[in-house]
Amino acid sequence: MKRIFCLETEWEQSVHDLKKKPIANTLLTFLENTDNVQQIYRSVATPVDFEYYISHLYQDAYNSYDTVYLCFHGSERSIHFADKSNIDLMEFAKEHENIFKGRNVHFGSCSTLRMKEEDACRFKSLTGARMVTGYAKDVNLLDSFIFELWLLRTLLRHPGYAAVRLQKTAQKEMGYWAEQLKFKAI
Secondary structure: OOEEEEEEEOOOOOOOHHHOOOOHHHHHHHHHHHHOOEEEEEEEOOHHHHHHHHHHHHOHHHOOOOEEEEEOEEEOOEEEOOOOOEEEHHHHHHHOOOOOOOOEEEEEOOOOOOOOHHHHHHHHHHHOOOEEEEEOOOOOHHHHHHHHHHHHHHHHHOOOOOHHHHHHHHHHHHHHHHHHHOEEEO
């Protein structure tokens, strides 16, 4: 079964934010219609919202969601919310041990994986993630959207891929985008 658990932030906090449609949901709807992907999608505006929804991954009913797709603003080692608050990945990992146990986790956010290799491996180990992917630089929305469509389809079609194989496949099939986005698979 192909299943994705997705949380996406509100992209801006302004008088217009409720008028903007979510971006990740469009990609997930496409995957649902073309590849029969089941999904859980929630929009989150604050760390409190994030904590509420992400904690669902500890429940047995969510075990079959093997891909976690997190779409946020980002910077080195952190994700950001529309209200300008942020969550440091290492602090999150310490507070949420094994939350991603056996799952592939993709950070669809700018620069979140711009960190030391040992910190990324520690995050992966603490959270129990099978694989962690994301970007080591600020990314353009359209470029990341194109790449993430390829990435999610690849993860769903090849659930046994390890990080090294995924990185090599990204270089082979999507080399331009992988390089432009500084894609990392850990």
